[in-house]
Amino acid sequence: MSDMIKDETSVRLRKTSWFLLVLACLSVSSAVAAQAQQFSADIVTRHDDAPAPAGRLSVLDGKVRIETPEVPDGFFLVDPAKPSAYFVRPTARIYMDARQSSRLTRLFVPVDPDAPCQQWQAMARLAGVAGQGEWRCERAGEETIDGHNTVAFRVSSGAGEGYLGWIDRERRFPLRIKTDDGTLIGLERIKDAPQPASSFELPASYGKFNPEALIEQIKQSDVWVSRPGAAEASHP
Template identity: 55%
Template sequence: MKRNRKTCAISSSVAASLLAVAILAGAAIPAMAQQFSADLVANKDDTATAMGALRVSGGKARIETSALPDGFFLIDTGKPAAYFVRPAARAYMDARQSSPLTRMFIPVDPDDPCRQWLAMAQLSAPIDLATWHCQRDGAERIAGHDTDVFRIAAPSGLSFVGWIDRARRFPVRIKTADGTVIAADHIRDEPQPAQTFEIPAGLRKFDPQALIRRIQQSDVWVEPPASE
């Protein structure tokens, strides 16, 4: 039986279109914003301790810790910015040195994570670039996922090692200067509500330095004695 040439041509065109769509869809997957949640668990001296919870969407992260149960941290590497939010107090503030997690567990570019790590470190405190170094130190497979290992050398015990999951564009394990290993455990790839990474409406920004300046200008301030 002879096949209709016109039908064959249409079928070939449809097949080619479907193939093109499939290729484009496959190429778009890596560019999509990763979204997942995980538990943060610290291990030291064979003792595991639950630290809190982590949520990530694109260049934003939210960290909730058991050490500061009255609030949560919001990180935006695109700005960059890091805040500690206290909904019950109707206030938020710059995270600064509130938690080292905001300098380590952040969304990164797998090809150049040092840039984001440095930016977040500078938000916390002034950085002497002569004493801060970051470089790749090989690769390692963790829990079935390929990771790139980076070593960050910094003063004052702020050095750490980070294992970056390239697919999630995020460090899934951090080893601090004192040997503590903090891991993103039980990772769940799932959509994250956009409002999870936003400061709730109506909150005011609290500036501790501004409060100190107001106190210093008031009658209750007593200048400390000069050291001998």
């Protein structure tokens, strides 16, 4: 009788160990897949159905690099995990806070397909355009776009603005954004392929450009000229 109990206990332990091993493997696979997110795509805008190239985007493990024709002398580097968004100018070997330089740095970032507002609001806050109060994301259904399964959300910001976003569930990334003025910004010709890590890093030799510090330096120099009447106004 005791031998039978031992055999049953041994079988149960083996089954439990196998089940735990499968769960561990699935967890590791999911984590690796999330960390190994790598793809590139063209950014295209459409207004009144007229397409226009708007740049190039690439993603590596949550970090985003954006190149646009509006600023051909540099590119944007976005890391929502920090969060940070910089504009980099290789020729001058400097970088600076992106702030409101491009709305693309606020819209095209990794988000939670079921609750995207938190990340969108964080990036808008970083740029200084988040407004007051919490953002709202109202689910507007699901749609297949160019073979990609997406979930759509109507977004209302604290600044009174809004847009409609389609999020690619597999990549956990916006596939399309439609703004209030009817402009559609989308990713096309998406390619899942390894991206060079160096393209998402700030070279150690680059310095950060600080506009406020430059203005203060100019004020202390002979170049700065006070506004006419300012001295008289300050000394009646």
